[in-house]
Amino acid sequence: MKARxxxxxxxxxxxxxxxxxxxxxxxxxxxxxGAKKWAQSDMLDKVFLHKYLGIPVxxxxxxxxxxxxxxxxxxxxxxxxxxxxxxxxxSRGIPNEVLASFLSDGIFGGLGxxxxxxPLIFSLFFAIAILEDSGYLARAAFIMxxxxxxxxxxxxxxxxxxxxxxxxxxxxxxxRSIESEKDRLITLLINPFISCSARLPVYILIAGAFFGSxxxxxxxxxxxxxxxxxxxxxxxxxxxxxxxxxxxxxxxLPLYKTPTFHGSVIHMWDRGVQFLKKAGTYLLxxxxxxxxxxxxxxxxxxxxxxxxxxxxxxxxxxxxxxxxGFDWRIVSSLIFGFMAKEIVVESLGIxxxxxxxxxxxxxxxxxxxxLIGFALMAFILLxxxxxxxxxxxxxxxxxxxxxxxxxxxxxxxxxxxxxxxTGIGGMLGYT
Amino acid sequence: xxxxxNVGKSVIFNNLIPGARQHVGNWPGKTVEKKEGKCxxxxxxxxxxxxxxxxxxxxxxxxxxxxxxxIIEEKPEVIVDIVDASNIERNLYLxxxxxxxxxxxxxxxxxxxxxxxxxxxxxxxxxxEQLSVPIVPTVATTKEGMEELKDEIIKAAIRKGSxxxxxxxxxxxxxLINSIVKIIKKDETLAKNYPLRWMAIKLLEKDEEILEKIxxxxxxxxxxxxxx
Numbered sequence: 001m002k003a004r005x006x007x008x009x010x011x012x013x014x015x016x017x018x019x020x021x022x023x024x025x026x027x028x029x030x031x032x033x034g035a036k037k038w039a040q041s042d043m044l045d046k047v048f049l050h051k052y053l054g055i056p057v058x059x060x061x062x063x064x065x066x067x068x069x070x071x072x073x074x075x076x077x078x079x080x081x082x083x084x085x086x087x088x089x090x091s092r093g094i095p096n097e098v099l100a101s102f103l104s105d106g107i108f109g110g111l112g113x114x115x116x117x118x119p120l121i122f123s124l125f126f127a128i129a130i131l132e133d134s135g136y137l138a139r140a141a142f143i144m145x146x147x148x149x150x151x152x153x154x155x156x157x158x159x160x161x162x163x164x165x166x167x168x169x170x171x172x173x174x175x176r177s178i179e180s181e182k183d184r185l186i187t188l189l190i191n192p193f194i195s196c197s198a199r200l201p202v203y204i205l206i207a208g209a210f211f212g213s214x215x216x217x218x219x220x221x222x223x224x225x226x227x228x229x230x231x232x233x234x235x236x237x238x239x240x241x242x243x244x245x246x247x248x249x250x251x252x253l254p255l256y257k258t259p260t261f262h263g264s265v266i267h268m269w270d271r272g273v274q275f276l277k278k279a280g281t282y283l284l285x286x287x288x289x290x291x292x293x294x295x296x297x298x299x300x301x302x303x304x305x306x307x308x309x310x311x312x313x314x315x316x317x318x319x320x321x322x323x324x325g326f327d328w329r330i331v332s333s334l335i336f337g338f339m340a341k342e343i344v345v346e347s348l349g350i351x352x353x354x355x356x357x358x359x360x361x362x363x364x365x366x367x368x369x370x371l372i373g374f375a376l377m378a379f380i381l382l383x384x385x386x387x388x389x390x391x392x393x394x395x396x397x398x399x400x401x402x403x404x405x406x407x408x409x410x411x412x413x414x415x416x417x418x419x420x421x422t423g424i425g426g427m428l429g430y431t
Numbered sequence: 432x433x434x435x436x437n438v439g440k441s442v443i444f445n446n447l448i449p450g451a452r453q454h455v456g457n458w459p460g461k462t463v464e465k466k467e468g469k470c471x472x473x474x475x476x477x478x479x480x481x482x483x484x485x486x487x488x489x490x491x492x493x494x495x496x497x498x499x500x501x502i503i504e505e506k507p508e509v510i511v512d513i514v515d516a517s518n519i520e521r522n523l524y525l526x527x528x529x530x531x532x533x534x535x536x537x538x539x540x541x542x543x544x545x546x547x548x549x550x551x552x553x554x555x556x557x558x559x560e561q562l563s564v565p566i567v568p569t570v571a572t573t574k575e576g577m578e579e580l581k582d583e584i585i586k587a588a589i590r591k592g593s594x595x596x597x598x599x600x601x602x603x604x605x606x607l608i609n610s611i612v613k614i615i616k617k618d619e620t621l622a623k624n625y626p627l628r629w630m631a632i633k634l635l636e637k638d639e640e641i642l643e644k645i646x647x648x649x650x651x652x653x654x655x656x657x658x659x
Binding site: 002003004006007011012014015018019020021022023024026027029030031032033034176179181254255257260263266269270274398 | 437442445450455457464492493494517519520523524527528545549550551552553554557558561562572598600601603604606607632635636637656657658659
């Protein structure tokens, strides 16, 4: 007996038909389809999935989501910052100097700094939960699919990319809704190139120092550069290591529902707690390592950052970064930046022994040219966003291999783009 | 607990198990989220595992594989199949696949209110008789039917396996299934690890994972004769 010959078709298809036949037979006697009364969902879709209105409506909702998240979280972020500031201040009084430094700089200063982002992460998750529970998020993915497919991505990759502008951590966690492993991995790998809100203060400082009235254009160009590189990288990964077509978009559009406060809070809590758990493990270890590098050898490191391990590493790496115009000061501050990007500003302040953004900006203008400043901005955009994203990558990809791949990729890319900027600038006669 | 995506499965899960008692992790070696938890109903402790939402149970997608391997390997006492009453036709497809797997089913006919609003009239009793599966109409968002669902879960666990659902398809395909079952029966290791009829169906569908399982069987050649 040969299955195909007997059935006259692929057995898999025949079986699927048989199942539906049986379902129809059963439903013929158990289901009466009355007149359709319920059309609210279809009416909403007339607007939300409208050919021309769909995208503007989506962008408006996305803007509202960010506005909500930033506004709600800002006071809480300030409170957490103050709280850890007080703890750090208090622990400086501990008689044992090493312990005092460990607690104030390493734990409360370092880890505490990352924890200030928790309100932002939670409120972004809350906003997403509301959009998801209402049934709108599935529509947003649907609207963007055509565009994303051209980039070798999936409609569902759009939300994580968008969230990346707020914070890459929740953005990477949001990739879970992408079913295909390859699609998901690509979305994870390119996400850190989307400029998160933590990079903005660094851009503002550097652009403000070097570009005067052109500062906003310089900042805008960083966002643009990040998006373009993310897109190019997605296309490249599709053609190389993660070969294949994006999975076709088959997605059920659920009925619109009024989200419940309780349900959205549960959603937010489930995801937020995962970040907190990570903060307790990966991030704590990372914070301790960075503290160690910047506080030892004990004694000399306290006299001058230049003599700390971080300063020594900065000096050792300086030759590699010389083509980009970076000296040991910048390299050291970039090492501190592993913790979180804003720390670059803070550590430049420490290295130059000046306080306040204006003073840091002033010091930068003396030592570097606008071209180097621009290369530095690009480098900061592209190299590993922060320890938290590395931890998230490990957790979400489930593999150290891809985590390391991303770290190396971002460093190489940052270097090459930095080099291109100084190279082209040099040819145009800038220094 | 299993069901198609967007049928309100996680809402039912949250109704049955309060958030604080849920354990969220990943399936071993996978990045797919696994939720489980315990609740007590009428003095009996229920341990509930939330399987990934899927439309079918092929070996082509990670979440489908996770669900079906869990059913085959962990042999849960009861499978609660959450069916969206307002999309009953498509949802019953997964139900049939679960019956093929010889799962001890209880159906939660969820979104019953939306189905009614849509003008659907479902004869729950008759449907339950035809499938030989207990069915509880539910509205997850308002927690309707949750107590009844827990009752049915316990009843199903107690009578475990005593009701056998017999679903049959067309004659030609049934003949093929039977002839494959006869061959599998000869191989004792295969026969004791899987539901026979299910395995035969999967072989007809050329399911890669199951094809791999028979590769080393003495009867590999004989099986391939029929299915290729």
